[in-house]
Amino acid sequence: MYTLNQRLAAEFIGTFWLVLGGCGSAVLAAAFPELGIGFAGVALAFGLTVLTMAFAIGHISGCHLNPAVSFGLVVGGRFPAKDLVPYVAAQVLGGILGATVLYFIATGKPGFVAGGFASNGYDLLSPGHYAITAVFLCEVVMTFMFLFIILGATDARSPAGFAPIAIGLGLTLIHLISIPVSNTSVNPARSLAAALFADTAALSQVWLFWVAPLIGAAIAGVVYKMVGGDGKQK
Helix, strand or coil: CCCHHHHHHHHHHHHHHHHHHHHHHHHHHCCCCCCCHHHHHHHHHHHHHHHHHHHHHHHHHCCCHHHHHHHHHCCCCCCHHHHHHHHHHHHHHHHHHHHHHHHHHHHHHHHCCCCCCCCCCCCHCCCCCCCHHHHHHHHHHHHHHHHHHHHHCCCCCCCCCHHHHHHHHHHHHHHHHHHHCCCCCCCCCHHHHHHHCCCCCCHCCCCCCHHHHHHHHHHHHEEEHHHCCCEEEC
């Protein structure tokens, strides 16, 4: 049994890795001349951060790495409400550290301009200039599906040992769908961390990337209990 401090440290490190790996792929490698990884590479990078951390710290903290995931698990009866605020704090701080390290690496290139810095946004800050209503709906639905995948994959009745793969690939698919719409959040900690360093108005829009994922996660927590019952987490 791990202490709360050990679990919080794991969440801090895991969210640090998610932001550094996922946002780092977007800032450093997505548009690299000739060999850039593009949207597909960024989507895979985000999925890989979750997959690798799920294997590394899933047994310690559950590997939430995301305030929406923690909140959805509370609603779904899989996580104690008393630990929600500490988990969210650890995730936010870990994400900010990840973005800070990324910023210092990125500024090592002459002429670097932060620009959007892999931040999320709507209207002119959306990669495809999608309206606020479309971005809000996309974030609610994508977070709903992410939590539904997590709740199902970690159900005690599901095949053992495969949850990290399903969750990592699920997040990859979500990014493949929604990067053009919102630059894909489904994670308030990731959104806040990137927005802090963007040379845009991303910080003024970050509220949406807290509200929409939390709504989607809460709906998933309720729906999974209706569909799958009260399967305990493995």
